[in-house]
Amino acid sequence: MTQRAYNFNAGPSALPVEVLENAQQQLINFRDSGMSIMEMSHRSAIFDEVHNEAIARLKKLYAIPENYEVLFLQGGASLQFTMIPMNFLQADKQASYIMTGAWSEKAFKEAKFFGTPVQVASTKENKYRNIPALEDIQFGADDAYVHLTSNNTIYGTQWKEFPETGNVPLIADMSSDILSKPVDISKFGIIYAGAQKNLGPSGVTVVIIRKDLLEKENANVPTMLKYTTHADSNSLYNTPPTFGIYMLGEVLKWVEEKGGVEAIAKHNEAKAKVIYDAIDNSNGFYTGHATPESRSLMNITFRVADEELEKQLLAEAKAAGFVGLNGHRSVGGCRASTYNAVPLEACEALRDFMVEFQNKNQ
Structure with missing residues (x-):
């Protein structure tokens, strides 16, 4: 085998060699089906098992409480920048955004299409060299939600502890540090992450969402952009990225083994x-x-x-x-x-x- 590179890519990024080798062995004939995982129906019994195994593994590894749904979506974190305010930013409320880099800026920009986002803390003047002090974050008790980016790939900063937001849902883009350390999921209303850094190949977006928020979605949201659409169908409303979900499950298995x-x-x-x-x-x-x-x-x-x-x-x-x-x-x-x-x-x-x-x- 050719010597593998020292892969420090920011994403898509390195995958465990053991996972790649296992996928290689299973690629042509997955679980004696005579087909690749990429060839079989997402409605088949075999894929249903793969899909549910991945959800169960993530729940166990991350100690996700029972009152949360785990969704496998598409569109990356960038689509979540849109879906979150589309579903949860009501016309009579504001949403608080904590600015720590380019990705929080993009999320803030998308929220402007749907309501009133407010920057409640920012380290831009310091060239995003640091995370804001918790005591400097001021948000309203009636805000729709508080949004932050847990790790900032471009500037190399990361939250060490998260703000307490009480009854205001805390929403976090954890695309670049999900599953890298223990997290108290119960602090958050929503956690979302593109898979292509710590969870698997590109193409899958993981959303961990508290079930009570599903009951508070805005009306008149297109079907495919509603979280309830995907929660009610176990993320199988339409054809999901089947190979990506399989690989995500294999990476989770690798984390267990480690x-x-x-x-x-x-x-x-x-x-x-x-x-x-x-x-x-x-x-x-x-x-x-x-x-x-x-x-x-x-x-x-x-x-x-x-x-x-x-x-x-x-x-x-x-x-x-x-x-x-x-x-x-x-x-x-x-x-x-x-x-x-x-x-x-x-x-x-x-x-x-x-x-x-x-x-x-x-």
């Missing part, structure tokens, strides 16, 4: 520390974008002190088999995305490369 979310979290902390230590011990040769207290365990963003050296580092890294280290096109710099499936060995290899590059060029 010891669950708690074990994955410890592994993620160790991986991130390896790279952050290389930055912090470089005497300014490398500088992190995020403030230390807001640093993400999923997306490590940094710059090289000299811009020409930064270009050289990225070019040499690519030649050495490192993939995806360029920062987002909107901000530049460097970014190493260390999602669940990125192995510790890849992070250690990157650290060694960074140290060697510094020694050669400082």
